[in-house]
Amino acid sequence: MSNAPLQGGDAGLRPRDRLATLVICALVIAVAVAAIVTAQDFPATMLATDVGPARFPIVYAVALIVLCCILAIQTLRKPIDVSGDPPATSPSHGAVAIGMAAAVACLVAMTHVGFALATLPFVAGVMWLMGQRSPIWNPVLAVVITGLIHVTFSTALGVPLPVGSLFE
Amino acid sequence: MHEIDLLLNGARTLIDQPMALLLALIGVALGIVIGALPGLTATMGVAILLPFTFGMDPLSGLLMISGVFFGGIYGGSIPAILLKIPGTPAAAATAIDGYELTKQGKAGIALGTATLSSFLGGLLSVIVLIFMARILAGFALEFSASESFALAVFGLTIIASISGASPIKGLIAGFAGLLLATVGLDPMGGFPRFTAGYTELFTVPFIPVMIGLFAAAEAFKSMEEPEVRGALKTALGRIIPPWSAFRGVIVTILRSSGLGILIGIIPGAGADIAAYVAYNETKRFSKAPQNFGKGELSAVAACESGANGCTGGALLTMLTLGIPGDAVTAVMLGALTLQGLQPGPLLFQDHADLVFTLFAGMIFCYVAMLFMGFASLRFMGRILQMPKSVLTPVILALCIVGTYAINNSMFDIGIMLAAGVVGYFMQKWDFPASPVVLALIMGPMAEASLRRALSLSNGSYDFLYTRPITVVLLSAAALSLLVPLLRGLRKSGGGTAEPPLNATPGRGH
Numbered sequence: 001m002s003n004a005p006l007q008g009g010d011a012g013l014r015p016r017d018r019l020a021t022l023v024i025c026a027l028v029i030a031v032a033v034a035a036i037v038t039a040q041d042f043p044a045t046m047l048a049t050d051v052g053p054a055r056f057p058i059v060y061a062v063a064l065i066v067l068c069c070i071l072a073i074q075t076l077r078k079p080i081d082v083s084g085d086p087p088a089t090s091p092s093h094g095a096v097a098i099g100m101a102a103a104v105a106c107l108v109a110m111t112h113v114g115f116a117l118a119t120l121p122f123v124a125g126v127m128w129l130m131g132q133r134s135p136i137w138n139p140v141l142a143v144v145i146t147g148l149i150h151v152t153f154s155t156a157l158g159v160p161l162p163v164g165s166l167f168e
Numbered sequence: 169m170h171e172i173d174l175l176l177n178g179a180r181t182l183i184d185q186p187m188a189l190l191l192a193l194i195g196v197a198l199g200i201v202i203g204a205l206p207g208l209t210a211t212m213g214v215a216i217l218l219p220f221t222f223g224m225d226p227l228s229g230l231l232m233i234s235g236v237f238f239g240g241i242y243g244g245s246i247p248a249i250l251l252k253i254p255g256t257p258a259a260a261a262t263a264i265d266g267y268e269l270t271k272q273g274k275a276g277i278a279l280g281t282a283t284l285s286s287f288l289g290g291l292l293s294v295i296v297l298i299f300m301a302r303i304l305a306g307f308a309l310e311f312s313a314s315e316s317f318a319l320a321v322f323g324l325t326i327i328a329s330i331s332g333a334s335p336i337k338g339l340i341a342g343f344a345g346l347l348l349a350t351v352g353l354d355p356m357g358g359f360p361r362f363t364a365g366y367t368e369l370f371t372v373p374f375i376p377v378m379i380g381l382f383a384a385a386e387a388f389k390s391m392e393e394p395e396v397r398g399a400l401k402t403a404l405g406r407i408i409p410p411w412s413a414f415r416g417v418i419v420t421i422l423r424s425s426g427l428g429i430l431i432g433i434i435p436g437a438g439a440d441i442a443a444y445v446a447y448n449e450t451k452r453f454s455k456a457p458q459n460f461g462k463g464e465l466s467a468v469a470a471c472e473s474g475a476n477g478c479t480g481g482a483l484l485t486m487l488t489l490g491i492p493g494d495a496v497t498a499v500m501l502g503a504l505t506l507q508g509l510q511p512g513p514l515l516f517q518d519h520a521d522l523v524f525t526l527f528a529g530m531i532f533c534y535v536a537m538l539f540m541g542f543a544s545l546r547f548m549g550r551i552l553q554m555p556k557s558v559l560t561p562v563i564l565a566l567c568i569v570g571t572y573a574i575n576n577s578m579f580d581i582g583i584m585l586a587a588g589v590v591g592y593f594m595q596k597w598d599f600p601a602s603p604v605v606l607a608l609i610m611g612p613m614a615e616a617s618l619r620r621a622l623s624l625s626n627g628s629y630d631f632l633y634t635r636p637i638t639v640v641l642l643s644a645a646a647l648s649l650l651v652p653l654l655r656g657l658r659k660s661g662g663g664t665a666e667p668p669l670n671a672t673p674g675r676g677h
Contacts, residue, residue, distance in 0.1 A: 020597055028340065035347060038362060045357035049627035053354035053361055056615045060347040067340045074336065091392035099391040100589055103384075103564060107581050115569070123561040129391060130557035145562055149569055157202070158216060159573045 013078045021075045025068040032061035032068075095129055102126060114164030119146045171299050171524075178524035182532065188228040192529055195232035196536045199239020200544065203255045204247050206379050206570035210240025210256060210439075211495040218503055226507040226522060231529040233503055237496050238533050241439050241475050242286040242541060246548050249278045249468070251563060253383035258439035258475040260378055260605045261447045264330060268463035275549060276405040281417065281465055282472045283541035284409065289425040289473030290534045293480025296429050298527045301488050301516070304433055304481075309489070311434050313620035314631040318641035319434065320614035323441055323606070325648040326448040330461065330602040337599045345607025348372070355616035356623070368579040374608045376571045376580040380587025381594070381601040387563045388592040390556060404549030407542065409465070417469040420450050424470040425477035432481020438494035439475035440609050446474025452651060483530075487511055487523070 013021075039054040039061070102125050109118035124142035132138060153159040182188065195217070202213035213236045221229030244256030249266035262282065269278035296304070324342070331338020351362045353370050363369040424446035431442040450470035451460045460467050482497040490511040492498035504511050509519060516523055551559070571584040591601050625631050633639055 017597075024593075024597060024599075028344065032347070035362065042354070042359060042361060043357075045354070045359075047356065047623055049623050049625075050356050050619055051622065053357055053359045057347060057350040057361065060343050060350065064340065064343045064347060067336060067343060071336050071340065093392070095391045096388050096592070099388055100585075100592075103568075103585050103588070106568065107578065107585060110568075110581070111578050115572075119565055119568070123565055126391075126561035126564060127557050130560055132555065132557035141558060142561075145558075145565060149565055152201075152205070153569055153573060157208070159208070160576055161569060162572060162578065 013075065014081055018075055018078070018080065022072055025072040025075075029065050029068050032064040035061040099126060099129055102129070110162050110164065112164050112166050114167055115161040116146055116150060117164070118162075119149070174520055174524040175298060175528055177521065178526070178528040181521065181525045182227075182528045185227060188225075188231050188529065189532065191224070191228045192231040192235045192533050193536050193540075195235025196239040196533055196540055197235075199236035199241075200243035200246075200537070200540060201239075202236065203240040203243020203245075203259075204548075206247065206253050206255055206383055206566050208255075208570060208573055209244075209375070210237050211499060212573070213237075213240045214496050214499045214503075218499060221503060222506060226504075226509060227525055227529065229503060229507060230500070230526055231533065233500055234526075234530050235533045235536070237500070238290055238476070238479055238530075238537055239540075240496075241479060242283070242290075242472070242537055244475075245282040245286065245468075245472055246279065246545075249282060250275060250548065250551050251383070251559075252386045253563065253566070254378060256439070257375065257378060257605070257609065258443040258471070258478075260382065260440070260602065261330075261443040262468055262471040262475075263382060264447070264461055264602055265464045265467035268461070269465065269468065272463050273405065274463070274465075276407040276545070277409050277413065277465065278468050279404075279545050279549070280407040280542070281409045281414065281469050283538060283545065284414070285417070285421050285424075285469040285472040286476040286541070287534055287538040288421050289428055289476035290479055290537070291531065292422075292425040292473075293429045293432065293477045293483075294527065294530045294534065295480075297480040297484045297487075297530075298524075301484050302513075304429075304484055307430070307433055310637055312635075313617045313624060314635050315637045315641065316434070316437075317614055317617035317621055318632075318638040318645070319431075319437060319441075320610045320617060322641045322645040322648065323445060323610040324614065325645045326444050326606055327603040328649055329448045329451050329457075330444075330606065331600055334598060337597075338603050341594065341599050341601070342603035342607050345604035346611040348377070348604070349608050349611030350615070355612065356619050366579065368575075368577055372608060372612060373580055373583045375574050376584040377587045377608060378605050379567050379571055380584040380589075381591035381604060383563055384567045384584060384588025385591025385595055385601065387560050387567070388588055389595055390560050404546065407545050407549075413465060417466045420453075420466045420469050421473040423453070424450060424474040428474040428477020429481040429484075431474075432478035432483075432494070433485055434481075435485060435491050437613075438482070438496075439478040441613075442474040442478040443471040444606055444609070446470040446477075448648065452648065480530075487515060488513060 035057050039057045042052065042054040044052045102122055106118050106122035120142050123145050124138040127138050127141065150161060154161050198217070199210065199213055202208045203210060214233050217233060217236050221232055224232070241256065241258060244254060244259030245262045245266065247253040247255045248259035248263035249270055252263050252267040254260040254263050266278050266282065269275065327338055327342035328335065349372055351369055352372050353360055360370060427446050427449060428442040431437045431445060447467055447470050450466055451457045454460065454466065478494070482492070482494045485491045486497040486501055490501065492501045501511060509515060554562070567584060567588070568581055571580050572578070574580055594601055621631050622629070631638060632642065
């Protein structure tokens with residue numbers, strides 16, 4: 001489900017859509033400015049005819065700044081829609097945040113305990129997060145999924161999977 | 169014709185070698201599986217398989233590798249269409265419209281069209297390889313840095329086509345991708361740019377970013393509405409596309425295959441570039457370009473025939489000149505050498521029997537791919553019937569393993585997850601992800617080629633208008649940008665929008 005406002009025409013913007021777009025523009029501009037500042041320190045190559053390592057990043061960053069300014073101006077010029085009805089069902093941002101955090105935790109755990117031990121609770125946890133809360137089926141499915149992936153990649157295709165620093 | 173006689177002889181020789189045929193079948197099946205798994209590309213598949221072919225006779229080994237190559241390019245389309253996970257970089261373009269068709273309950277038709285298009289694109293490319301190899305090989309030699317730069321610029325104009333509803337947001341995504349593409353070692357001086365001291369960032373982490381932006385972002389998005397049963401229309405439906413729909417994409421397949429073959433011939437340009445260029449040209453020729461990005465069958469056909477058309481083109485320069493067209497054929501070049509065969513003009517004279525038996529085997533591989541593809545689609549389609557609560561963790565686990573498999577790097581998984589988070593917010597605010605991926609493919613090529621061309625011309629920009637192919641490609645790039653603009657202006661002058669179609673014929677019919 002996109003939260004983005006309708007494009008084109010004179011469709012109004014919800015206040016939070018306007019704020020989000022402006023925040024994104026500001027963030028991208030900040031990244032672009034940081035890229036320009038960093039690129040200033042790139043040394044020139046030995047070739048006299050070369051434009052140097054900084055030219056392309058600077059050109060792209062300047063273009064980004066210009067485009068973000070245009071988007072910000074377009075956003076500010078659109079009327080604010082105060083009459084918009086709230087959506088019937090609101091997305092569960094909490095579940096998304098937990099899911100993202102679980103993925104990061106899985107990554108951290110994987111460096112220590114390896115693929116299988118990190119993925120098992122992660123898969124079972126995401127299933128729980130997605131509404132499947134069987135104390136029997138979640139662990140069973142997690143073992144089956146993790147096992148299948150392990151067999152496919154590691155055994156069948158010979159692609160090594162993370163072992164974990166504790167078991168190396 | 170001399171080639172037909174040689175090919176028929178090759179086919180007869182091939183029939184007498186059941187082991188070579190069996191290994192070709194195994195190669196195709198492996199290729200489809202490898203292509204379908206995120207992170208595992210056709211290049212990786214060929215590289216994994218290479219050591220196993222050392223002990224085989226040249227024909228069996230090369231056919232098995234060819235099978236993995238062809239199957240790998242095609243296999244990427246299956247998860248791209250079903251789950252919006254591009255199995256290979258080339259399938260990122262297929263995912264744009266393919267997944268939209270799945271959401272409309274037309275996954276079967278989309279997969280069937282992708283299979284047929286892949287088969288036809290690949291078959292045409294092998295036919296061109298057989299009959300026009302020596303003529304087209306000269307074309308590859310015309311390509312220097314300036315032409316590669318022009319091709320990259322032409323490719324980058326596609327951003328305008330895949331920007332979705334908001335061109336400005338598409339451009340921002342595209343330029344963000346271009347800026348991201350400058351991360352890593354400077355192509356001329358080797359200076360590390362924006363790497364913060366991480367050696368893992370010395371090359372642009374393209375595949376982790378792609379997997380994150382497409383697959384992980386989609387998985388995070390599905391967590392917004394936790395539910396045990398999926399929201400997708402689960403029926404795979406009809407797989408073989410009806411003639412009425414397929415008729416509308418035949419010209420698209422022929423055009424895209426031709427483009428794929430030409431792009432495949434160009435050293436350094438691969439199936440990913442071919443897929444995007446074919447997508448763009450199909451949209452440009454379409455009578456209803458507004459349907460692209462919303463589930464357009466001809467877009468799927470274009471990407472798949474373009475990507476698979478690339479295979480024969482890439483093999484063409486590798487076999488006739490010893491110049492690999494892409495990363496896969498670079499590995500295959502090594503396989504040929506290990507088998508005691510020296511690619512180049514003399515290969516066709518000294519080993520004509522083997523070469524034409526190999527060509528017959530390649531046709532066999534594509535026919536096998538067609539049947540295996542169709543046979544596996546019903547099974548693959550069961551993915552859609554998997555509850556969303558199981559599918560989402562499976563996707564995330566595959567993203568993690570697939571990303572790790574690229575370089576055996578936990579750092580890459582971190583990049584993939586970061587790209588997934590960014591991709592989630594991009595989706596939420598309608599910033600398209602495809603321009604980022606396209607920019608990551610074309611950006612390094614554009615920069616490296618321009619800077620090399622400048623060095624070769626002593627700093628002069630004359631090559632931009634003195635080299636014919638460069639001029640043609642840059643003109644095509646300008647047209648690619650201007651035509652939609654002029655069309656838009658003409659429409660705003662009183663035209664009416666066309667009704668949405670699912671398979672819009674090209675201008676040719």
